[in-house]
Amino acid sequence: xxxxxxxxxxxxxxxxxxxxxxxxxxLKEDSVLEIExxxxxxxAMEPGIYMDWLVDRVFILPYPSGDKEGFLNRLLYVKKxxxxxxxxxxxxxxxxxxxxxxxxxxxxxxxxxxxxxxQFELRGKTKLTEVANKIDLKIPETRIVTSYEDxxxxxxxxxxxxxxxxxYYKAYRAYTYQEATGYFNKIVAEWGYPVIxxxxxxxxxxxxxxxxxxxxxxxxxxxxxxxxxxxxxxxxTGVTVKNEALLNAASNFVKEFKWRxxxxxxxxxxxxxxxxxxxxxxxxxxxYFATGVGINLPARLLKAALGLPVEGKNEYSxxxxxxxxxxxxxxxxxxxxxxxxxxxC
Amino acid sequence: xxxxxxxAISEEGFIFDPVSGNSFTTNKTGLFNLKALKExxxxxxxxxxxxxxxxxTKEGAEKDVxxxxxxxxxxxxI
Amino acid sequence: MKESYEKPVILKLQMGLMNKxxxxxxxxxxxxxxxxxVNKLIEEFGSPLFVFSEKRLRRKYKxxxxxxxTRYPNVQFSWSYKTNYLNAICAILQQEGEIAEGVSxxxxxxxxxxxxEGRDIIFNGPYKPSHILEKAIREQAIIxxxxxxxxxxxxxxxxxxxxxxxxxIRLNMDTGITPxxxxxxxxxxxxxxxxxxxxxxxSKKLILNGLHCHIGTFILEPRAYAQEVEKMVxxxxxxxxxxxxxxxYLDIGGGFPSQNRLKGIYLPPELAVPSIEEFAEAICDTLLxxxxxxxxxxxxxxxxxxxxxxxxxxxxxVHAAKRLPDGTKAYVIDAGVNLxxxxxxxxxxxxxxxxxxxxxxxxxIYGPLCMNIDVIDEHTQLPPLPRGxxxxxxxxxxxxxxxxxxxxxxxxxxxxxxxxxxxxxxREAETLEDVVRKEKLPARLKLVQ
Numbered sequence: 074x075x076x077x078x079x080x081x082x083x084x085x086x087x088x089x090x091x092x093x094x095x096x097x098x099x100l101k102e103d104s105v106l107e108i109e110x111x112x113x114x115x116x117a118m119e120p121g122i123y124m125d126w127l128v129d130r131v132f133i134l135p136y137p138s139g140d141k142e143g144f145l146n147r148l149l150y151v152k153k154x155x156x157x158x159x160x161x162x163x164x165x166x167x168x169x170x171x172x173x174x175x176x177x178x179x180x181x182x183x184x185x186x187x188x189x190x191x192q193f194e195l196r197g198k199t200k201l202t203e204v205a206n207k208i209d210l211k212i213p214e215t216r217i218v219t220s221y222e223d224x225x226x227x228x229x230x231x232x233x234x235x236x237x238x239x240x241y242y243k244a245y246r247a248y249t250y251q252e253a254t255g256y257f258n259k260i261v262a263e264w265g266y267p268v269i270x271x272x273x274x275x276x277x278x279x280x281x282x283x284x285x286x287x288x289x290x291x292x293x294x295x296x297x298x299x300x301x302x303x304x305x306x307x308x309x310t311g312v313t314v315k316n317e318a319l320l321n322a323a324s325n326f327v328k329e330f331k332w333r334x335x336x337x338x339x340x341x342x343x344x345x346x347x348x349x350x351x352x353x354x355x356x357x358x359x360x361y362f363a364t365g366v367g368i369n370l371p372a373r374l375l376k377a378a379l380g381l382p383v384e385g386k387n388e389y390s391x392x393x394x395x396x397x398x399x400x401x402x403x404x405x406x407x408x409x410x411x412x413x414x415x416x417x418c
Numbered sequence: 419x420x421x422x423x424x425x426a427i428s429e430e431g432f433i434f435d436p437v438s439g440n441s442f443t444t445n446k447t448g449l450f451n452l453k454a455l456k457e458x459x460x461x462x463x464x465x466x467x468x469x470x471x472x473x474x475t476k477e478g479a480e481k482d483v484x485x486x487x488x489x490x491x492x493x494x495x496i
Numbered sequence: 497m498k499e500s501y502e503k504p505v506i507l508k509l510q511m512g513l514m515n516k517x518x519x520x521x522x523x524x525x526x527x528x529x530x531x532x533x534v535n536k537l538i539e540e541f542g543s544p545l546f547v548f549s550e551k552r553l554r555r556k557y558k559x560x561x562x563x564x565x566t567r568y569p570n571v572q573f574s575w576s577y578k579t580n581y582l583n584a585i586c587a588i589l590q591q592e593g594e595i596a597e598g599v600s601x602x603x604x605x606x607x608x609x610x611x612x613e614g615r616d617i618i619f620n621g622p623y624k625p626s627h628i629l630e631k632a633i634r635e636q637a638i639i640x641x642x643x644x645x646x647x648x649x650x651x652x653x654x655x656x657x658x659x660x661x662x663x664x665i666r667l668n669m670d671t672g673i674t675p676x677x678x679x680x681x682x683x684x685x686x687x688x689x690x691x692x693x694x695x696x697x698x699s700k701k702l703i704l705n706g707l708h709c710h711i712g713t714f715i716l717e718p719r720a721y722a723q724e725v726e727k728m729v730x731x732x733x734x735x736x737x738x739x740x741x742x743x744x745y746l747d748i749g750g751g752f753p754s755q756n757r758l759k760g761i762y763l764p765p766e767l768a769v770p771s772i773e774e775f776a777e778a779i780c781d782t783l784l785x786x787x788x789x790x791x792x793x794x795x796x797x798x799x800x801x802x803x804x805x806x807x808x809x810x811x812x813x814v815h816a817a818k819r820l821p822d823g824t825k826a827y828v829i830d831a832g833v834n835l836x837x838x839x840x841x842x843x844x845x846x847x848x849x850x851x852x853x854x855x856x857x858x859x860x861i862y863g864p865l866c867m868n869i870d871v872i873d874e875h876t877q878l879p880p881l882p883r884g885x886x887x888x889x890x891x892x893x894x895x896x897x898x899x900x901x902x903x904x905x906x907x908x909x910x911x912x913x914x915x916x917x918x919x920x921x922x923r924e925a926e927t928l929e930d931v932v933r934k935e936k937l938p939a940r941l942k943l944v945q
Contacts, residue, residue: 117514135517141766147517169767199672219674265760267674406434406441413443413509414430416516433506441509445855448504472501478882485819486504492823493508 074107078156079375080148080183082113083163083358084121084128089305091119092163095361096371097127102364103372105381111155113162117412123402130155133416137167144170145177152183154417159184159378161371163355165241168193186378187334188285188354195330196352198240198269208325210340210349214272224257225250227270236271239264244306246273276343279316281323282356282363284374285332292373292383294323295363297395308359311395313366319347335360335374362395421495422456435495442493447472451486455496461487502853503880508823518856518877526847526888529809530913534849534886537911537919543813543886544831546897546910548922550588553807553893554915557592560752560803563772567780570792574618576750577603579800579894580808583610584912584922589803597798601628604637618747618798620666620708622680629653633661640664640708640747642681647695647702654701664706664747665692667731671711671723680710684727690734697739704741707732710749710798714758718770718778724748725779729786732793747796748779754805756891757843772802801894808893810836811849814885815864825859825880829887832863832870835907836892837899839872846876849886854879861887865904897923902931 083091097110112128162171205212216227237256238244247253283294301310339351366389411418426434433442454464468479490496564571574597575589596607599621614635622642654661666681682689732743755765812831856877863870910923
């Protein structure tokens with residue numbers, strides 16, 4: 074088979090890891106695909122840059138908060154320099170630019186496999202109710218606040234503790250009014266209004282990841298439960314589960330919204346109720362877990378994007394364990410030097 | 419100029435200070451100035467050399483060399 | 497052959513900031529505006545200088561008008577004076593077919609002075625003193641009532657004139673967005689708006705013929721307008737069915753975003769701001785779906801910012817470059833928050849008048865005022881700028897030439913580049929005489945010569 078050159082972002086395998094390394098590792102383990110992996114990084118310190126056994130070449134991109142034209146010009150430069158066939162973005166902040174430019178990129182010979190704009194918008198925390206209703210999930214009591222008065226009222230209505238969240242990013246648990254006010258101010262300062270105040274639901278934290286084919290079909294689903302998380306809330310150990318209600322909800326999600334591309338549903342299972350907490354329109358950082366239990370979602374996504382046949386196996390065993398660990402690389406400064414002076418290596 | 423002498427400076431404009439562990443980048447004229455300083459040249463000499471090699475005026479080069487040295491001082495490289 | 501020169505720069509690599517490109521992969525230069533060289537403009541009128549493009553203004557109006565007019569048969573735009581009430585700008589938009597929308601005595605009189613008929617002026621706002629209200633009614637202006645006191649004022653004027661007066665009322669409502677603008681008009685959900693209608697019907701002195709609403713500013717959510725329109729239509733029919741008034745117009749206000757970058761929004765405007773087509777579609781589809789057959793009340797839009805913002809530029813000049821104690825590069829330019837009031841909420845697009853070689857470094861741009869708040873950009877990436885470099889700042893067409901202030905300096909020239917590419921002065925630079933003309937110095941305080 075012809076070698077496929079894939080650009081993947083999010084190779085920041087740090088304490089708040091991006092999904093890129095898990096995606097690349099999955100792609101490279103596929104038995105059919107032959108992969109050249111191009112890492113797209115935003116900082117010379119992203120560890121993926123130095124993981125040469127997985128990442129073949131690296132290019133620095135300008136931040137997606139800059140102008141769109143500059144961002145796309147840089148991608149076209151990467152296309153020219155490394156001849157990439159497809160790009161798999163994995164970070165929240167860059168999804169809008171890729172989604173908006175998907176047709177343009179396609180015309181320039183760069184494939185993508187992404188949700189549509191309206192699918193992408195479903196992740197907005199103000200839209201969660203709509204999604205949850207359609208797929209028979211519950212959502213925790215939620216208030217959208219834009220002032221200190223609103224905040225106090227929301228805290229009185231919901232009762233402590235609460236989750237204080239930005240519209241797309243950041244989530245903090247607050248046990249007191251003071252804490253809630255502090256997080257509220259922090260989110261407003263960084264991301265602006267509105268802020269979301271949400272009831273804390275107790276139960277088992279479970280997540281499902283999958284890939285939708287864009288016509289209502291699912292290309293594979295895997296559900297897990299987080300066993301141990303870091304102080305940043307990132308999974309460190311987890312276990313696969315087969316919660317039928319949860320998997321059905323995910324497959325209804327794909328069917329109902331004709332979801333295209335990768336996604337993750339974050340849920341809390343409390344007795345017979347399942348609460349939808351968040352929709353992520355991309356792979357999570359633990360995506361390799363699915364690959365490890367036989368459902369290689371990144372490879373399936375890539376095959377779907379390239380129009381190749383996708384394997385139909387959807388069985389995985391419950392009770393498989395996921396363990397993250399740390400590892401060290403010692404290298405000299407040449408790669409670093411090249412990245413900071415040339416923006417690539 | 420002891421501090422300058424210890425710096426590892428690459429032709430690409432990458433600078434590593436082995437004592438502080440800091441890294442820096444510079445552009446071609448910055449590199450030119452650094453090398454000149456390392457060789458022990460004075461400000462006036464550097465300005466002269468800059469105007470000979472590059473399309474710039476004496477006044478422009480003077481201002482820039484002063485600012486460049488100010489930056490080096492700020493970074494404690496001289 | 498000498499090599500091209502760039503300013504020598506050395507940058508320390510800092511954790512978390514090791515991106516060679518930062519947010520600016522493109523080099524942004526602009527040597528002209530509508531074909532007129534930036535240098536020529538400054539030579540003639542000095543720096544700083546506001547420049548408006550007639551071509552861009554007219555094109556933008558047409559684009560937005562067409563987006564609505566092709567989707568709904570009865571559309572009228574009303575120029576929001578507070579956004580930019582320079583005579584030339586108002587006149588251009590009047591030529592294009594806009595009527596005027598004012599929110600104060602000053603704006604009403606300015607529109608009249610320009611030659612706009614009273615019946616082509618919409619008079620809005622929470623503060624309409626009786627004398628100007630009476631004048632507006634005599635001149636058949638369109639009045640949108642903000643509160644109950646205004647109903648009483650209008651009834652008195654109606655008595656005085658011995659005629660029934662046509663009025664609209666302003667509504668405020670929940671359209672699913674925050675913040676909800678609840679301080680203007682009558683609230684729909686609490687029944688306050690219905691009370692206002694009852695009062696108007698009961699006194700029989702006023703004729704209610706319009707509904708007005710303005711849900712907020714820089715709104716990024718087309719669906720909010722769809723909700724607004726749906727609620728307005730529903731309320732209009734309730735009024736028609738229960739009180740016998742005919743609602744002849746639905747004034748949905750403005751608030752559409754321009755291609756400016758709002759501080760606090762991560763994504764660039766090309767991605768964050770929906771197209772005007774999306775707004776027009778949401779509004780007109782909802783209208784057509786909600787209205788009864790063959791009923792097409794006039795749809796009035798009071799769009800300001802989205803029409804004029806991108807037609808305005810401010811050319812300014814780097815006066816000094818300095819290095820702050822923390823190593824940050826700082827530039828002092830000759831235009832500050834006194835001219836660019838909108839810099840408090842926008843991060844502008846800043847272009848250079850020339851190609852400047854050199855490494856981009858983080859910097860801050862200060863205005864000329866001797867005040868700590870005078871910052872045009874807290875953090876941007878620019879190559880090392882020589883003194884005298886011109887910065888072309890945009891979009892600045894909305895709210896700046898109305899909200900600017902004469903603080904410790906003179907306001908500069910405002911010029912228009914007309915459709916033929918010719919420069920026309922539309923506001924002269926202020927002089928000391930302009931500023932002191934209204935002052936009176938008591939004789940006893942005169943300084944001895």
